[in-house]
Each structure stands twice: as C-alpha cells, then as structure tokens.
Amino acid sequence: MSYEYIKFGKEEREFREKIEEISGENVFSCYQCGKCSAGCMFSDKMDRTVNQQIHRIQMGQKEKVLAANTHWICASCLTCSVRCPRDIDVAAIMEAIREYILREEPEKIIVSELPKEVLERLPNIALVGNFRKMTG
Amino acid sequence: MVQYSYFPGCNLKTNAKGFEKSAVAVSKKLNAELVEIPNWNCCGTVHTMTSDNLMKRIAPVRVLSRSRKHIEELEDSPNEVATLCSMCNSTLKIVNKEVKVDEDKLSKINYQLEEDEETYAEDMEVKHFLEILRDSVGYKNIAKKVIKELKGIKVVPYYGCMLLHPEEAKIDDEEMPSVLEYLMESLGAEVIFSPLFKFCCGSYHIVDDETIVDSQVSKILQDVRVKGANAMVVACPLCAYNLDYQQKKLIKQTGEKNPIPIFYFSQLMAIAMGEPIEINHFEDHQIDPRKLLKELKLEG
Ligand code: SF4
Numbered sequence: 181m182s183y184e185y186i187k188f189g190k191e192e193r194e195f196r197e198k199i200e201e202i203s204g205e206n207v208f209s210c211y212q213c214g215k216c217s218a219g220c221m222f223s224d225k226m227d228r229t230v231n232q233q234i235h236r237i238q239m240g241q242k243e244k245v246l247a248a249n250t251h252w253i254c255a256s257c258l259t260c261s262v263r264c265p266r267d268i269d270v271a272a273i274m275e276a277i278r279e280y281i282l283r284e285e286p287e288k289i290i291v292s293e294l295p296k297e298v299l300e301r302l303p304n305i306a307l308v309g310n311f312r313k314m315t316g
Numbered sequence: 317m318v319q320y321s322y323f324p325g326c327n328l329k330t331n332a333k334g335f336e337k338s339a340v341a342v343s344k345k346l347n348a349e350l351v352e353i354p355n356w357n358c359c360g361t362v363h364t365m366t367s368d369n370l371m372k373r374i375a376p377v378r379v380l381s382r383s384r385k386h387i388e389e390l391e392d393s394p395n396e397v398a399t400l401c402s403m404c405n406s407t408l409k410i411v412n413k414e415v416k417v418d419e420d421k422l423s424k425i426n427y428q429l430e431e432d433e434e435t436y437a438e439d440m441e442v443k444h445f446l447e448i449l450r451d452s453v454g455y456k457n458i459a460k461k462v463i464k465e466l467k468g469i470k471v472v473p474y475y476g477c478m479l480l481h482p483e484e485a486k487i488d489d490e491e492m493p494s495v496l497e498y499l500m501e502s503l504g505a506e507v508i509f510s511p512l513f514k515f516c517c518g519s520y521h522i523v524d525d526e527t528i529v530d531s532q533v534s535k536i537l538q539d540v541r542v543k544g545a546n547a548m549v550v551a552c553p554l555c556a557y558n559l560d561y562q563q564k565k566l567i568k569q570t571g572e573k574n575p576i577p578i579f580y581f582s583q584l585m586a587i588a589m590g591e592p593i594e595i596n597h598f599e600d601h602q603i604d605p606r607k608l609l610k611e612l613k614l615e616g
Pocket residue numbers: 209210211212213214215216217231234263264265266267268270
C-alpha cells in the first residue's frame with residue numbers, strides 16, 4: 181500500500197474525531213481482521229466492505245468513506261458488533277457515518293415522495309425504522 | 317393469575333393483529349396474562365447507536381415509566397414490561413440498561429418526563445414474552461396445555477437479528493439460540509434447523525430498496541425449502557412481513573411451487589392449545605397458512 185494513501189490533514193483528523201464522537205468508538209482499536217465483513221449478510225451489495233470503511237477512516241480517507249454505499253446498505257443487524265474480537269461496536273460506526281452525512285443533508289430518502297399505497301401497506305416499524313436511519 | 321404489564325408497540329395493532337390476539341389468548345391459559353398498558357406510545361422502533369442524541373431515547377424511557385405505574389394496578393405482577401415485537405423489545409432493553417448505568421442521561425430524560433408527571437423507576441426490567449414462556453412458565457407447563465399436537469408441521473425457527481443482538485438485548489445465545497426450538501417441540505412440531513436462522517431479512521430497506529429485501533428473502537427461503545420444511549416461525553412483525561409479502565411477489569415472478577407459510581410463535585401455540593382459528597388473523601397473511609393446516613387436519 182502506498183503512503184500516498186494516508187491523509188492526516190486537519191479536515192481528515194476532524195472527520196475521524198467526529199465519527200468517534202458520534203459512535204463512542206475508537207477506530208484505531210480495529211486491527212483489520214475482517215470478521216465484521218465476513219459475517220455481514222449484505223457484503224455482496226456493498227461497493228466497499230465494512231472493514232475497508234473502517235480502515236479508510238483510520239487512514240483519513242474522508243471523501244472515499246463518504247462516497248461508498250456501505251453505510252446505506254447496512255441494515256443495522258448488529259451481527260458485526262456482537263462478533264468483533266476487539267469489541268468495537270462496528271454498526272455504531274456505520275450509524276455515525278450516516279449521521280455525519282444526515283446532519284448536513286437530512287434527506288437520504290424523501291418521505292413525501294413515497295406513494296400513499298406504500299405508506300399504507302408497509303408495517304409501521306419498517307417506516308419509522310427507515311426514517312430514523314435515512315433522514316436527519 | 318400472574319399479570320404482566322404488556323407493551324404492544326404499533327405493529328401489533330395494524331399488520332400483526334394475529335400475533336397479539338393469539339399471544340394474549342395463550343397467555344391467559346398459561347397463567348401469565350398480558351395486560352396492555354393503557355396509554356403507551358411508540359418506542360421509536362430502532363435504538364439510536366449515536367452517543368450524543370438524547371431525544372431519541374425519551375420515548376422508550378416514557379414507555380418504561382408508564383409501565384411501572386401500570387404494574388401497581390395489576391395482580392401478582394413482577395416489575396417487568398412484557399413485549400412481543402422483537403424490535404420494541406430490543407429498543408426498550410437497550411435504553412433500560414443505558415439509563416441504569418448513566419445517571420447523567422437519566423436525569424436529563426427524567427427532566428423531560430417530569431413535565432408530564434412521570435419518572436423512570438430503576439427497578440424496571442424488560443422481558444420478551446418468549447423469555448417469560450421459557451423462564452417463568454416453562455416448556456413442561458406449555459406442553460400440558462397442548463390439546464392438538466402439531467403433527468406434520470416441519471418448522472424452521474427464524475430468529476432474525478433483534479432477538480439476538482446486541483449483547484444488551486439478546487434473549488438467548490446469539491450464535492446458538494434454542495428458545496423457539498424447545499417451544500415448537502413442546503407443541504409437538506418437528507423442528508428443522510436452518511443455518512440462516514439469523515440471516516437478516518433486509519429489515520427497513522423494504523422502504524427504500526426492496527431489491528435488497530428480495531435478495532435476502534430468496535436466500536432464506538431457498539434454504540428452508542432445501543431442508544424440507546413446510547413452515548417458518550418468527551417473532552418479529554417486520555421479518556414476518558418481508559418473508560411473507562415479498563415471498564408472494566417472488567413466487568409470482570419465479571413460478572415457485574412450494575410456498576412457505578410464516579407463523580408467529582404464538583399462532584402455533586394458539587392452534588395447539590385449541591383456540592379458535594379466527595384469532596390468528598390468517599386472512600392478513602399473503603401465503604395463507606390455513607392451506608397447510610387443512611392438509612394436516614389442524615385447522616378446526
Ligand atoms: S471485526 Fe473488528 S477488528 Fe476485525 S476488521 Fe472488523 S472492526 Fe476491525
């Protein structure tokens with residue numbers, strides 16, 4: 181891996197610190213074993229795996245972290261969090277990335293654009309759960 | 317009669333009426349009656365994993381405080397709020413543990429609640445009805461109430477995520493749970509293991525991208541079929557919806573000939589205990605379980 185990959189400017193450091201603040205986790209605890217991604221049932225739909233995202237936060241790759249679809253595909257099943265050998269709440273880090281984005285741009289989905297039929301048919305827990313994850 | 321202060325949550329009043337009605341009916345038979353909290357509010361469904369957002373924690377603490385008050389009106393009631401929906405269960409359990417250890421969080425939340433003359437009481441616990449069945453009622457006492465053994469039902473227990481994760485909320489071993497297995501065996505059903513017992517159904521992605529759910533649901537159902545099961549048993553209204561509704565859609569697309577009905581555990585209990593079939597609201601299911609029950613002569 182090239183050292184150009186590592187970015188430690190002010191912006192990158194602040195990004196990492198914000199993710200750590202929101203999640204309450206220390207991203208440097210991660211030793212990149214990959215167990216979180218191995219057990220994630222959505223890895224096949226993610227353009228970057230969960231541990232890659234954590235590695236990129238460690239390396240200050242803010243833009244790349246934010247551009248991945250990983251945290252939006254994550255369904256908060258928490259399997260990674262119960263399995264991490266370093267006791268990292270990995271799902272909370274995914275939530276922190278979502279929150280970081282949503283606190284600036286609060287509408288990952290636009291609720292008013294959902295068809296009435298869908299709103300009436302879907303279970304309340306799906307709607308409330310989704311809005312809590314996809315809107316700020 | 318032992319009575320439990322019961323928190324239904326929103327879905328048991330809408331999509332999952334059969335879950336609630338069957339559970340309440342069997343709870344009375346088992347001397348562990350679920351009595352609804354009179355003035356409950358939505359718990360917020362998903363627990364916030366952010367460390368800096370108290371707003372999202374107020375609703376579940378309010379539920380705990382109202383339940384505590386409700387308990388004073390009940391008979392022989394332990395200081396426990398009983399839940400059925402596994403998402404509510406998880407949200408309430410996590411917040412309950414958080415406020416027990418974080419005085420600062422609790423005092424700020426209580427400040428909000430005091431406006432409505434409510435306070436959280438520290439002696440509250442949250443119990444899923446499955447925990448009550450396992451730990452307080454006992455499988456033996458459940459088996460004693462069975463008047464119609466579920467012969468011919470080959471069922472895969474599907475736990476989903478929220479009954480087993482996170483550590484603070486799990487009701488059983490997270491990698492090798494057994495409560496649904498023992499419960500189904502005590503009803504006389506044949507239990508079939510699927511390694512995808514907690515392979516996430518896609519959850520709330522049904523709202524923003526149903527292809528995610530379709531892909532998860534097809535994998536889960538494929539395994540259930542390969543294993544030779546004819547039913548699945550669940551405890552979460554969202555798992556149930558995704559597995560049932562999306563299955564119907566997928567069957568239309570693929571022409572699959574082997575539909576798998578999705579039961580709530582309490583519906584199978586109600587059938588085995590001879591409750592009237594109507595309480596299960598099977599008409600709300602997309603894959604109608606009555607077809608299988610009829611074949612097995614279990615519907616009457
Ligand atoms: S399981 Fe934990 S230690 Fe291993 S890569 Fe994932 S976050 Fe890092």
